[in-house]
Amino acid sequence: MTGAASGVPVTITPCPNGPLLVRGDFRLDDGSEPHRRTVALCRCGVSTIKPYCDGTHKLVGFRTEDEG
Amino acid sequence: MSERLIQVLTGSPDDGAAWADLARAAARISPDALRDDDLQLSLFLLYGLHYGPAEWVRGEWEWHPELLSGRAALEERFEGDLRAQVPVPDEQQGAAGIPDLLFRMTGVQSGPSLSRHLAKKATREQAVESLIQRSIYTLKEADPHSWAIPRLSGRAKVALVEIQSDEYGAGRPARMHQSIFARAMDAAGLDSRYGAYVDVVPALTLASLNLMSLLGLHRRLRGAIVGHLAAYEMTSSIPCRKYADGFRRLGFAEEVVDYFEEHVEADAVHEQIAGRDLAGGLAEDDPETIPDIVFGAAACLHVDGLVGEHMLAAWERGESSLRTPA
Ligand code: FES
Ligand SMILES: [Fe+2]
Ligand SMILES: [Fe+2]
Numbered sequence: 382m383t384g385a386a387s388g389v390p391v392t393i394t395p396c397p398n399g400p401l402l403v404r405g406d407f408r409l410d411d412g413s414e415p416h417r418r419t420v421a422l423c424r425c426g427v428s429t430i431k432p433y434c435d436g437t438h439k440l441v442g443f444r445t446e447d448e449g
Numbered sequence: 450m451s452e453r454l455i456q457v458l459t460g461s462p463d464d465g466a467a468w469a470d471l472a473r474a475a476a477r478i479s480p481d482a483l484r485d486d487d488l489q490l491s492l493f494l495l496y497g498l499h500y501g502p503a504e505w506v507r508g509e510w511e512w513h514p515e516l517l518s519g520r521a522a523l524e525e526r527f528e529g530d531l532r533a534q535v536p537v538p539d540e541q542q543g544a545a546g547i548p549d550l551l552f553r554m555t556g557v558q559s560g561p562s563l564s565r566h567l568a569k570k571a572t573r574e575q576a577v578e579s580l581i582q583r584s585i586y587t588l589k590e591a592d593p594h595s596w597a598i599p600r601l602s603g604r605a606k607v608a609l610v611e612i613q614s615d616e617y618g619a620g621r622p623a624r625m626h627q628s629i630f631a632r633a634m635d636a637a638g639l640d641s642r643y644g645a646y647v648d649v650v651p652a653l654t655l656a657s658l659n660l661m662s663l664l665g666l667h668r669r670l671r672g673a674i675v676g677h678l679a680a681y682e683m684t685s686s687i688p689c690r691k692y693a694d695g696f697r698r699l700g701f702a703e704e705v706v707d708y709f710e711e712h713v714e715a716d717a718v719h720e721q722i723a724g725r726d727l728a729g730g731l732a733e734d735d736p737e738t739i740p741d742i743v744f745g746a747a748a749c750l751h752v753d754g755l756v757g758e759h760m761l762a763a764w765e766r767g768e769s770s771l772r773t774p775a
Binding site: 400417420421430433435 | 552556614615619685687714715716720722
């Protein structure tokens, strides 16, 4: 993922026990256009639509002890 | 009462007073507002005056004092029955605990699941019925929660607008969730005009939308509409995955599958913003809304749970979940 030189700075917000919310002028390295302005990136590893989150982290009891 | 209301709405404003008396009487004698076809249809028609466009939405009826007075009687009864029936968790929560409480409330899987049935077993007719049932809200998707925008401030307001912007396509009309659903209905051979199926769905389905309009249209209930949206978003991604699988299994058009797949991804974003920034933010800024945030979430789960149970029970008996098969 790369931030464009012009445009809104990228912010990444970790959600406790869940995905990373990404906002701003970002792009994915695979060249695909993000489908929406704010995306949730999976960090539990079990999403069926990676790199995006599909909520499955809730079914597998994914924990991020360090935050929130 | 709903028949008289239709006569009033298509006739002259002078009939409003007589209708309001009828509404007050109907509110008094209803055995259960959530399952009362007449009461829920009347509320649906009256709330429709604030949305439109629809056949019955014209003229100056929106702010007509007698209709508003009759509506108030129906709403008081509806809210009273909800407050009495909806199970609310009895733990006391401070603002900081609200996001976690909402995720816990929506994490409990209770009873048989409509989405699981759709994924694995539903027939094509049942799948079509589920689109009809869903259309009562989804052709107006996001609208009832938008009433809350001017009633919030700060972080909660920013969060609600961020979610709603995505619901409304973020600048791309074709990606408005309402429009995606209308295309899904067209592709499934259904009528995508608002209210087309209002006569065939049961009271509970109308109650599900009327609940959102009730909570959205009263500033007093701003906590509850926020809680409602949080619960709705938190119970969407995973079921929508199953719906998408089901509609694909049954050979429905890509437009139908697209609606559900869009929600797998979108609502995994929305649930985080709704739980943490919207509901959590409101709870911090305006702690007196906390009990209603929890009530709104519980009411969403309760009413939509009843709709799901009704549909599964009807199909179990080999019947249609509609009042009269479409
Ligand atoms: S973080 Fe949500 S599915 Fe992985
Ligand atoms: Fe949506
Ligand atoms: Fe959503």
